[in-house]
Amino acid sequence: MVQGTSSSAGKTILVAALCRILKSMGFRVYPFKAQNMSLNSYTTEDGCEIARAQALQALACGVEPEVHMNPILLKPSGDRRSQLVLLGRPVKDIDAREYMRDRKSRLLKTAVTSLKKLARRADYVVIEGAGSCAEPNLYDRDIANMKLAEIVGAPVFIVTDIDRGGAFASIVGTHQVIHPEHRSLIKGFILNRFRGDPSLLSEAIDYIKRVTGVPVVGVIPYLEDLKLPSEDSASVSDRGCGPVQVAVVRYPHTSNFTDLEDLSFDPRFSVRYIRTPEELGRPSLLILPGSKNVVYDLKWMRRVGIADVVVRYARSGGLVIGVCGGYQLLGKKISDPLGVEGGTPGEHEALGLLPVVTHFNGYSKLVRRVRVTASQGGLLGSGTLSGYEIRMGEPVRVGNGSPLFSVHTSSGETLEEGCVKGNVLGTSIHGLFENARVRSAIASRFGIRSSGGEDSRKLWSSELDRVAQAVRNSVDLDCLLKCSAPIR
Numbered sequence: 001m002v003q004g005t006s007s008s009a010g011k012t013i014l015v016a017a018l019c020r021i022l023k024s025m026g027f028r029v030y031p032f033k034a035q036n037m038s039l040n041s042y043t044t045e046d047g048c049e050i051a052r053a054q055a056l057q058a059l060a061c062g063v064e065p066e067v068h069m070n071p072i073l074l075k076p077s078g079d080r081r082s083q084l085v086l087l088g089r090p091v092k093d094i095d096a097r098e099y100m101r102d103r104k105s106r107l108l109k110t111a112v113t114s115l116k117k118l119a120r121r122a123d124y125v126v127i128e129g130a131g132s133c134a135e136p137n138l139y140d141r142d143i144a145n146m147k148l149a150e151i152v153g154a155p156v157f158i159v160t161d162i163d164r165g166g167a168f169a170s171i172v173g174t175h176q177v178i179h180p181e182h183r184s185l186i187k188g189f190i191l192n193r194f195r196g197d198p199s200l201l202s203e204a205i206d207y208i209k210r211v212t213g214v215p216v217v218g219v220i221p222y223l224e225d226l227k228l229p230s231e232d233s234a235s236v237s238d239r240g241c242g243p244v245q246v247a248v249v250r251y252p253h254t255s256n257f258t259d260l261e262d263l264s265f266d267p268r269f270s271v272r273y274i275r276t277p278e279e280l281g282r283p284s285l286l287i288l289p290g291s292k293n294v295v296y297d298l299k300w301m302r303r304v305g306i307a308d309v310v311v312r313y314a315r316s317g318g319l320v321i322g323v324c325g326g327y328q329l330l331g332k333k334i335s336d337p338l339g340v341e342g343g344t345p346g347e348h349e350a351l352g353l354l355p356v357v358t359h360f361n362g363y364s365k366l367v368r369r370v371r372v373t374a375s376q377g378g379l380l381g382s383g384t385l386s387g388y389e390i391r392m393g394e395p396v397r398v399g400n401g402s403p404l405f406s407v408h409t410s411s412g413e414t415l416e417e418g419c420v421k422g423n424v425l426g427t428s429i430h431g432l433f434e435n436a437r438v439r440s441a442i443a444s445r446f447g448i449r450s451s452g453g454e455d456s457r458k459l460w461s462s463e464l465d466r467v468a469q470a471v472r473n474s475v476d477l478d479c480l481l482k483c484s485a486p487i488r
Contacts, residue, residue, distance in 0.1 A: 001126075001127040001128075001129060001148075001149050001154040001155065001156045001157070002014050002015050002018070002126065002127070002128055002129060002156075002157055002158075002159060002190075003129035003133035003145050003146075003149075003156055003157070003158050003159070004129060004131070004132060004133060004158065004159050004160065005132060005133070005134070005158060005159070005160040005161075005167075005170040005171060005173075005174045006131070006132050006160070006161065006170065007131045007132065008161065009159050009160050009161045009192060010159050010161055010192035010193060010220070011128050011129060011159055012053045012056070012057070012128060013226075013228065013467055014159055014190065014192065014220070014471065015031055015057055015126050015127075015128045016031070016056055016057045016059075016060040016228075016464055016467065017060070017464070017467040017468045017470070017471040018126050018468075018471065018480070019031055019057050019060040019061045019126050020060040020061070020464050020465065020467070020468035021468050021471065021472055021477065022061075022123070022124050022126070023060065023061050023062050024468070027123040027124050028121065028122050028123045028124075029061050029122060029123060029124045029125070029126065030058075030061060030063065030069060030118045030121070030122045030124075030125050030126075031054055031057030031058060031060070031061060031069055031125075031126055031127075031128065032054075032068075032069055032070075032114070032115050032118055032125050032126070032127045032128070033051065033053070033054055033069070033070050033127070033128040033129075033130065033144065034070075034071065034072060034108075034111035034114075034115070034127075034130070034143055034144040034148055035072040035073075035074065035107070035111065035130055035143055035144040036050075036051035036053065036054070036070050036072070036073050036074070036130065037073075037074040037075075037076065037082065037130070038051045038052065038053065038073070038074075038075070039075055039076060039253065039254065039255035039256070039257075039290075039292050040052040040053075040229070040230070040255065040256055040257060040258055041073065041075065041085075041255070041256065041390055042054075042055035042065060042388070043367050043368060043369050043388035043389070043390060044064070044065050044066055044067055044088065045064055045065075045066075045369065046066075046067075046088075047088075047367050047368045047369075048066075048067040048087070048088025048089065048367065049073065049085050049088050049089070049090075049365075049367050049390055050065060050066075050067055050069060050070040050073060050088060051070045051073055052229055052256075052258055053070075053128075053229075054069040054070040054128075056228065056229055056460065056464075057069070057126075057128075059457065059460060059461065059464065060464045060468075067087050067088035067114075068114035068115075068117050068118050069114075069118065071086070071087050071110050071111050071113075071114040072084075072085070072086060072107055072110065072111060072143075073085035074099075075255070075292055076253070076292065077093055077253065077292050077293050080095055080096055081093050081094065081095050082094060082096075082099075083292070084099070086107070086110065087110065087114075088367070089365075090363065090365045090392075092363070104141045104143055107143055108143040108147065108148070108151075111143060111144075111148065112148070112151055112152065115127070115148075115152060115487070116152075116487060119487040124484065125487070127148070127149075127152075127154055129144055129145040129148075129156075130142075130144035130145060131144075131145075132174070133145040133146060133156075133158065133174065133178065134173070134174040134175075134177035134178050135177075136177060139177070139179070146178060146179070146182040146185065149182070149185050150181075150182060150185065151488065152487045152488050153485050153486070153487065153488040154185070154485065154487075155185060155187045155483040155484065155485060156185045156186050156187060157186075157187060157188045157189070157190055157217065157480065158171070158174060158186060158188075158189050158190070159189075159190040159191075159192050160174075160189065160190070160191060160192065161192050161193050162191045162192065162193060162194045162219075163192075163193035163194070163195065163222055167191060168204050168207065168208060171189050171208055171212070172208070172211055172212065175211075175212045175214065186212075186214050187214070187217075187479070187480075187483045188214060188215055188216065188217030188218070188476070188479060188480075188483075189208060189212075189214060189215070189216045189217065190216070190217060190218040190219075190220065190475060191216060191218065191219045191220065192220045193220065193221075193222040193223075194219050194220065194221055194222060195221070195222045198219040198474075201219060215479075217475060217476040217479050217480070218471070218474050218475030218476060219474055220470060220471060220474050220475065221470055221474060223466065223467065223470060226463060226466075226467070227265040227459055227460070227463050228460055228463050228464070228467075229258040229261055229460070230257070230258065230261060236257050236260075236261070236273070237273075238270075238271065238272040238273060239261075239264035239265075239270070239271055240263075240264045240265075240266075240267070240269050240270035240271050241270050242266065242267050242268040242269040242270045242448075243268065243270075243284075243446070243448060244268050244269045244270070244284045244285065244442065244443050244446050244448060245269075245270050245272075245283040245284045245285070246260070246263055246264075246269055246270065246271045246272070246283060246284065246285045246286075246287060247272055247273075247274050247279075247280055247281070247283035247285070247286050247287070248260050248271060248272070248273050248274065248286075248287045248288075248289055249273075249274060249286070249287070249288050249289070249301070249306055249310065249326075250273040250274065250275050251291060251297035251300050251301060252293075252296065252297060252300055253291050253292040253293040253296060253297050253325075254289050254290065254291060254297075255289070255290040255291060255292045255324075255325065256289065256290040256323075256324065256390070256430050257289055257290075259287075259289055259290070259323055259430055259431065259432070259433055260287065260289060260433075262431075262433035262434050262439070262456045263433050263439065265456065265459060266439050266443075266453060267453070268439070268443045268448050268450065269439070269443070274306070275304070275306075276304060276305070276306070277304070277305040277306055277308070277309040280306075280309050280310075280313065282318075283318075284319070284446050285318075285319045285320075285321065285442065286310065286313055286314075286318055286319065286320045286321075287320075287321050287322070287323065287326065288310070288320070288321070288322040288323070288325075288326025288327075288329050288330060289323055289324075289325070289326050290323055290324040290325045290326060290390075290430065291324070291325025291326065291328075291329065292325070293341055294325045294328050294329055294334060294341050294358070294393065295334060295336060295341040295344060295348055296341070297325070297329070298329055298334070298348060298350060298351075301329070301351075307351060310351060310353075311351055311352070311353065314353050314423065314424050317423055318423065319379075319423050319425075319445070320353065320423065320424045320425070321425045321426070321427075322354075322424075322425070322426040322427070323426075323427060323428075323429075323430060323432075324389075324390070324391055324427075324428050324429075324430060325391075325393075326426070327354075327356070327395055327418070327419070327426030327427055327428055328350065328356075328358040328393050328395055328426075329350055329351055330350065330351050330353045330354045330356070330424060330426050331350045331351070331352075331353075331354050331355075331356030331357060331358055331395060331419075331426070332349070332350060332352050332354070332355060332356060332357055332398065332399075333347055333348065333349060333350055333357045333358070334347070334348045334350050334357075334358045334360070334393070335347050335357060335358065335359045335360065336348065336360040336393075337360075338360065338361075338362060338363075340360040340362065340363060340392060341360055341392075341393070353421075353424045354401055354419045354421055354424055354426050355397055355398050355399025355400060355401045355419065355421065356395045356396065356397055356398065356401065356419050356426065357395070357396050357398050358393040358394065358395045358396070359393065359394045359396065360392060360393050360394075361394065363392075364392065365390070365391065365392045366389055366390075366391055366392075366394075367388075367389065367390050368388065368389050368409070369386070369387075369388045370386075370387055370388065370389060370407050370408065370409065370429060371384055371385070371386055371387075371407075371408045372384070372385050372386075372387060372405040372406065372407050372408070372417060372429060372432075373385075373405060373406045373408070374404070374405055379420070379425060379441060379442065379445060380404070380425070380432065380438050380441055380442070381435075381437045381438050381440070381441035382441075383437065384408075385405075385432060385435050385437070385438060386431065386434075386435065387429035387430055387431040387432050387434075388429070388430050388431050389428050389429060389430065390430065391428055395419070395426070395428060397416075397419050400421070401419040401420060401421040402419070402420050402421070403416035403417060403418055403419065403420075404417060404418030404419060404420050404425055404426070404427050405417040405418050405427065405429065407429075417429065433456075434455060434456035434457065435455055435456075436451075436453060436454055436455050436456075
């Protein structure tokens, strides 16, 4: 099990690297994370929803993502509430107190059951912890770190981000906060993202062993320009310096932001995120991404003034693309009689740039992978493309806009999807920018004909190989493998 001294210490990528290493050694390996809090999710083959991080780790293992890799997903939806997704299906919106008070013990049983199902099919399961493993106010109710390790008998390696500074104090402090009965589970510490000569750390590494009794088993170098999907919004930032300048509205509940990272990894694009009207400027392209709470984010856009500049930009001829929640925001109206979004029942006037009305008809969610066919000569290219849907609202065209795609479902149906009207496009399909042909079609609109490389999955796979090699060269793998234990 890989735990961390903090969020964003590098647990997700380290788990993915270990999975890739074990796969290359001929083992059958699976990733696992009991509980993830993220607005970045992915659709499994059977129509379930898990965190995108575990889907990336599954790619590292060479296996299909499945719900038991992430049985509990929390998707923040506003006002200290989150949507609880249990075994791939939405259950309800829940506040933190209710979650801690009423559900933790039951959810821990669910997590252990999923982990054991994976273990029965695997040579190894590499478990990722969540956040910091040593939070005094959460420790006794934490189902994703030491309690889980204790139940299944998993040896624990704790990773810290040395690039931030304070890594050694974090290690010592974490070790002190962890309960005495759990300290014996800790088999090693790993320093991540180090810039420089590791021999310079020898005195500090000796100090850690002397104070905690636990060795440092690896110093992983800082890897420049790593092109892998981020786990959460804390890792998302402006990126790229290509000629096609993309501005992205970053509302409070932005979801599935890896749609934008697919563009930022392409050298033809630069992506920057805006939160004020003044930041818009005059980009080549404006994108409204997914949203976990479109009503709340619509109100936020109006309150800060971004709604007006988006409308002006579109009406002046600027290219605008809305994805999922962003598509719904571009429409005429959002009809939510039960108050599913934002807690305020009723109808809400959207931006009015597309002839579309979105209906929320209760607490049901469409989660599926799809293949879509783009119209010949369309802005997003032509031919068949892959993507996925994760949404609660149902957008319906009500005017003179044209469909953007034909969707081919697993049941054999062909449906019209999306809407295009002039320079404004909307679609419910995530993952389209993973397709190199789509990025090339957009770039060619701005006179850029050069190649942008391969589809994102091939890029991610080669980057996973790069990370795995760095970990193999810098971590004591013999120690990790010798410490591994059968699940209880």
